[in-house]
Amino acid sequence: xxxxxxxxxxxPPRHRLAGVxxxxxxxxxxxxxxxxRQDIYDWWKLHSYEVPANVSAIASQDTMTDYAEKVFYxxxxxxxxxxxxxxxxxxxxxxxxxxxxxxxPKQNGIYLLQVTDSRLNGVQQVTAAxxxxxxxxxxxxxxxxxxxxxxxxxxxxxxxxxxxxxxxIDAYKQSEPNDVVNEMHSIFGTEVSDLPAPLEEYYKQxxxxxxxxxxFANAYQSEFTSRQKNVEAADARLADIKSQIDDLxxxxxxxxSEIAAEQSxxxxxxxxxxxxxxxxVPGYNQMVDAYNxxxxxxxxxxxxxxxxVISRNATAGxxxxxxRELSSDATPINR
Numbered sequence: 618x619x620x621x622x623x624x625x626x627x628x629p630p631r632h633r634l635a636g637v638x639x640x641x642x643x644x645x646x647x648x649x650x651x652x653x654r655q656d657i658y659d660w661w662k663l664h665s666y667e668v669p670a671n672v673s674a675i676a677s678q679d680t681m682t683d684y685a686e687k688v689f690y691x692x693x694x695x696x697x698x699x700x701x702x703x704x705x706x707x708x709x710x711x712x713x714x715x716x717x718x719x720x721x722p723k724q725n726g727i728y729l730l731q732v733t734d735s736r737l738n739g740v741q742q743v744t745a746a747x748x749x750x751x752x753x754x755x756x757x758x759x760x761x762x763x764x765x766x767x768x769x770x771x772x773x774x775x776x777x778x779x780x781x782x783x784x785x786i787d788a789y790k791q792s793e794p795n796d797v798v799n800e801m802h803s804i805f806g807t808e809v810s811d812l813p814a815p816l817e818e819y820y821k822q823x824x825x826x827x828x829x830x831x832x833f834a835n836a837y838q839s840e841f842t843s844r845q846k847n848v849e850a851a852d853a854r855l856a857d858i859k860s861q862i863d864d865l866x867x868x869x870x871x872x873x874s875e876i877a878a879e880q881s882x883x884x885x886x887x888x889x890x891x892x893x894x895x896x897x898v899p900g901y902n903q904m905v906d907a908y909n910x911x912x913x914x915x916x917x918x919x920x921x922x923x924x925x926v927i928s929r930n931a932t933a934g935x936x937x938x939x940x941r942e943l944s945s946d947a948t949p950i951n952r
Contacts, residue, residue: 659691666693675729675745678833680825688756689749692720694727696741702730717943718744720751727752734942736840739833743807746823746830750803753823768816769801781838782808808834844936851929858922865915872908879904 668676672694676686697705705728706719717730717740727748732740757765777783782804789800805812806820807830820827879901886894 659687663690666690671696675742678742678829679746680829681749682823682825685749685753685823688752689727689745691724692727692752694729694745696731697728698731702728718748720748722755724752724755730943732942734939736939737837737942739837740943742833743830743837746807747803750806750823751799754799754802765802765819766798768813768819769798769805772805772813772816773801776813779809807831840939841936844932847932848929848936851925851932855922855925855929858918858925862915862918862922865911869908869911869915872904872911876904876908
C-alpha cells in the first residue's frame with residue numbers, strides 16, 4: 618500500500634498575525650485614551666500655557682494644592698478689567714454671592730474681575746477659589762458627586778446658621794434651581810469657617826489651609842457689613858434726635874402760648890395793680906428763661922443731627938462706591 622503523507626502544522630500568514638497584533642494595540646490605545654482622557658486633555662491645555670504672575674500669586678495666596686492649581690490653570694484663568702468683564706461673564710455669570718467671576722463649564726475658562734481698590738483686598742482670591750471649585754465639581758465622578766451632594770445638602774439643612782449665606786442659597790433656588798448644590802460646593806468651601814469633618818476632609822484636596830480663603834472672604838465682606846451697620850446705627854440715632862427735636866418743638870409751642878398769655882396778664886396788671894405786677898414778673902422771667910433754654914437745646918440737637926447726616930451719608934457713599942467697584946448691578950445703600 619502506498620504511504621500517506623504526514624500532517625503539517627498550520628502557520629497562518631504573517632500579515633494576518635501582524636494585523637491581529639495591530640488591532641489589539643489599537644484597542645488598547647483607545648482604551649488608554651478613554652481612561653486617561655481627562656489627563657490628556659489637561660496636558661494639552663497646559664503644555665503651552667504660561668501662568669501669569671498675578672494668577673500664580675492668587676493661587677498661592679489661596680493655598681491651592683497641586684491638584685487644585687492644575688484644575689485652576691487648565692481653565693487658563695484671566696483677571697479681566699471691569700470695562701470688558703461683562704463680555705466674559707454676563708450678569709456676573711449668574712453669581713448671587715460675594716464673588717465676582719465666572720466659570721465656563723466643561724473646563725472652558727475662568728474669568729475674574731480685576732479689583733484695584735485696596736479696601737477690597739481678598740475679593741479676587743475668594744472668587745478664584747470659588748470658580749476653581751466649580752471646575753473641580755465638574756470633574757467629580759457620579760458616585761463621588763452623589764456622596765458630596767449628600768454631605769452638602771445635609772449641612773445646609775441641619776448645620777448652616779449664617780443668615781447671609783442662607784439668603785444666598787435661597788436666591789440660587791429662585792434663579793438657578795438646577796445648580797444649587799454646585800453653588801453650595803463653592804460657597805461652603807470658601808466662605809464657611811467650620812464645616813463637618815467629612816467636608817473638611819474633602820476640601821483638603823483643594824486647599825492646604827482653607828481658613829486662609831475664608832479669612833479673605835470675611836475681610837472684604839466686612840468692608841460692606843461694617844458700613845451697613847454704621848449706617849443703620851446712624852439712622853437709628855437720627856430718628857431718636859428727630860424725635861427729641863419734635864417733642865421740644867411741641868413743648869416750645871405750648872410754652873410760647875403760655876408766655877403770650879402771661880405777657881398779656883402782666884400788661885393788664887401794670888395799669889391796674891403794680892404790686893401784683895411786680896410779684897408776677899419773676900415767674901414770667903422764669904418762663905422766658907426756660908423757653909430760651911429749650912431753644913438752645915433744640916439748636917444743639919439740630920447741629921448734632923446735621924453733623925450726623927453728613928457722617929452717615931459719607932459712610933453710605935463709601936459703601937456705594939465699593940459696590941460700584943464690584944458690580945454695576947448691585948443695589949447701593951439709600952441716602
